[in-house]
Amino acid sequence: xxxxFHEKDPFAPIQYSYRVDEVLCHxxxxxxxLLIFTNPYxxxxxxxxxxVQLTERDEHLYHEMLAHVALxxxxxxxxxxxxxxxxxxxxxxxxxxxxxxxxQLVELDYEVIEASREFxxxxxxxxxxxxVQILEVEGSSYIADSIREFDLIIIDSTxxxxxxxxxxxxxxxxxxxxxxxxxxxxxxxxxxxxxxQPFIREAQRDLRQVFPLVDLYTVPLATYAGNWWTFSIxxxxxxxxxxxxxxxxxxxxxxxxxxxxxxxxxxxxxxxxGKY
Amino acid sequence: xxxxFHEKDPFAPIQYSYRVDEVLCHxxxxxxxLLIFTNPYxxxxxxxxxxVQLTERDEHLYHEMLAHVALxxxxxxxxxxxxxxxxxxxxxxxxxxxxxxxxQLVELDYEVIEASREFxxxxxxxxxxxxVQILEVEGSSYIADSIREFDLIIIDSTxxxxxxxxxxxxxxxxxxxxxxxxxxxxxxxxxxxxxxQPFIREAQRDLRQVFPLVDLYTVPLATYAGNWWTFSIxxxxxxxxxxxxxxxxxxxxxxxxxxxxxxxxxxxxxxxxGKY
Numbered sequence: 001x002x003x004x005f006h007e008k009d010p011f012a013p014i015q016y017s018y019r020v021d022e023v024l025c026h027x028x029x030x031x032x033x034l035l036i037f038t039n040p041y042x043x044x045x046x047x048x049x050x051x052v053q054l055t056e057r058d059e060h061l062y063h064e065m066l067a068h069v070a071l072x073x074x075x076x077x078x079x080x081x082x083x084x085x086x087x088x089x090x091x092x093x094x095x096x097x098x099x100x101x102x103x104q105l106v107e108l109d110y111e112v113i114e115a116s117r118e119f120x121x122x123x124x125x126x127x128x129x130x131x132v133q134i135l136e137v138e139g140s141s142y143i144a145d146s147i148r149e150f151d152l153i154i155i156d157s158t159x160x161x162x163x164x165x166x167x168x169x170x171x172x173x174x175x176x177x178x179x180x181x182x183x184x185x186x187x188x189x190x191x192x193x194x195x196x197q198p199f200i201r202e203a204q205r206d207l208r209q210v211f212p213l214v215d216l217y218t219v220p221l222a223t224y225a226g227n228w229w230t231f232s233i234x235x236x237x238x239x240x241x242x243x244x245x246x247x248x249x250x251x252x253x254x255x256x257x258x259x260x261x262x263x264x265x266x267x268x269x270x271x272x273x274g275k276y
Numbered sequence: 277x278x279x280x281f282h283e284k285d286p287f288a289p290i291q292y293s294y295r296v297d298e299v300l301c302h303x304x305x306x307x308x309x310l311l312i313f314t315n316p317y318x319x320x321x322x323x324x325x326x327x328v329q330l331t332e333r334d335e336h337l338y339h340e341m342l343a344h345v346a347l348x349x350x351x352x353x354x355x356x357x358x359x360x361x362x363x364x365x366x367x368x369x370x371x372x373x374x375x376x377x378x379x380q381l382v383e384l385d386y387e388v389i390e391a392s393r394e395f396x397x398x399x400x401x402x403x404x405x406x407x408v409q410i411l412e413v414e415g416s417s418y419i420a421d422s423i424r425e426f427d428l429i430i431i432d433s434t435x436x437x438x439x440x441x442x443x444x445x446x447x448x449x450x451x452x453x454x455x456x457x458x459x460x461x462x463x464x465x466x467x468x469x470x471x472x473q474p475f476i477r478e479a480q481r482d483l484r485q486v487f488p489l490v491d492l493y494t495v496p497l498a499t500y501a502g503n504w505w506t507f508s509i510x511x512x513x514x515x516x517x518x519x520x521x522x523x524x525x526x527x528x529x530x531x532x533x534x535x536x537x538x539x540x541x542x543x544x545x546x547x548x549x550g551k552y
Contacts, residue, residue, distance in 0.1 A: 013294075013295075013315070013316070013317030013318065014292050014294060014498075014499070015280075015292070015293040015294075016290050016291070016292060016293075017290065017292075017293065018289075018290060019289075039289070040289070041289030042289065058470070193496070194334070194496070194498035195498070218496070220470070220494070220503060220504035222290075222471070222502065222503075223290070226498065227496060227498075227503035227504070228496035228498075228503070255541070255543040256543075257541035257542055257543050258541050258543060258544065260541075261541045265531070265533035265534050265536075265537045267531040267532075267534060268529075268534065
């Protein structure tokens with residue numbers, strides 16, 4: 001028998017299909033359709049509303065690159081806010097840093113956290129960390145209510161439609177600026193350099209209206225349609241390209257040379273965003 | 277009506293599907309199944325034996341990176357051999373260089389060239405260039421029969437199974453070394469850094485048995501399952517990372533900074549191939 005998962009990504013011009021060995025969990029949460037299945041190559045796969053969010057095999061590429069670039073660009077990140085990220089992968093990476101004293105994870109859908117703790121043990125290791133506080137609220141409102149609180153805000157969201165849409169607005173970028181300390185950094189996933197260039201261009205331009213230092217870096221993913229994944233990073237004072245600290249945390253992919261290499265060459269950036 | 281092309285790539289753990297607006301050409305050549313269809317996002321798409329070979333939208337990424345890195349690492353490439361590449365994309369890029377005096381294109385399946393000339397006008401521009409000689413023979417045998425003839429050999433093959441398998445052997449690498457002039461360069465596509473690491477590792481190690489300078493660079497493609505595409509490059513004397521000439525050819529993606537950026541960071545290379 002061939003059981004297949006056909007991804008239904010409305011923003012991708014290619015549809016991906018995965019073989020399914022076993023369905024471990026399939027439920028309708030208050031917010032979305034949640035499915036976890038096993039695939040012979042990728043291991044366990046989490047999907048939300050029909051779109052793959054992570055696989056055990058390649059999630060480290062996404063989570064390490066989302067967390068460690070900003071964490072190493074900041075000399076002493078103590079207070080970190082993660083918006084989204086209910087699977088725990090970003091939290092696991094942030095928690096590797098001893099200098100981090102407090103981690104707030106704001107996840108609208110608590111059932112994602114519960115499913116991850118039950119079915120994704122390699123991702124959900126951080127939830128029991130005493131530095132962690134979990135809040136089941138909407139991310140952009142939480143950011144808007146915070147003032148000079150965080151060294152680092154990490155937007156680990158689903159695609160910028162539905163609940164996640166409010167995280168990618170000029171209003172939210174301004175609120176994030178206010179919620180960050182005077183040398184804080186904001187970083188977020190910002191979709192595929194192949195498929196979503198207009199979105200990335202707009203996000204970069206909107207961030208530049210608010211932050212003095214804005215940049216774009218990428219990682220090639222094995223999953224996620226469009227694969228050439230971007231992260232938009234915006235900083236109040238520290239240059240995101242420079243490492244302010246040595247790399248001492250254990251990683252599979254992130255490294256000092258990977259940090260430098262991840263930023264897109266100027267010729268690509270200028271073509272995409274326009275010269276400033 | 278939804279007409280879909282389901283890719284049948286035996287080496288990919290994800291299967292890709294493309295919407296088909298119109299089938300322009302579907303024929304059984306002497307060697308393979310050849311299909312050209314149109315897709316609303318990618319434009320015209322060429323498939324061989326059920327696997328996507330190129331799309332009009334993203335083929336420049338592959339063809340520019342396959343051709344121009346080696347062409348710019350060599351100070352004066354005059355005689356170039358292209359093995360495969362019947363669609364004409366690599367030929368189009370090579371032909372942009374005025375210093376190239378002779379281009380031999382060795383393609384086993386002449387019907388691919390014919391189909392490209394009829395249905396892929398943006399790719400097949402080079403076939404009428406007076407410097408071009410087309411040979412309908414098997415690539416590895418042709419390489420084996422040549423001695424100190426070429427400045428550059430470009431392997432633009434299908435996946436290393438069936439006809440293309442013989443191009444990725446230690447025997448063929450040795451023959452290529454002999455077929456190159458004393459400062460010649462060999463470059464070839466070498467599959468996905470996500471899905472085919474054992475293949476890449478073996479190719480890199482085999483090349484190092486023959487060539488003094490061996491390296492690995494990548495480009496993120498929108499199509500090709502595994503997307504993070506690698507090129508293995510082997511050189512007799514010129515360092516592939518250095519540009520021996522200015523970039524004067526018109527390109528959409530390749531540029532001086534892209535050339536340098538394309539080579540994989542040492543931490544990734546050492547993890548993949550092992551330190552030498």
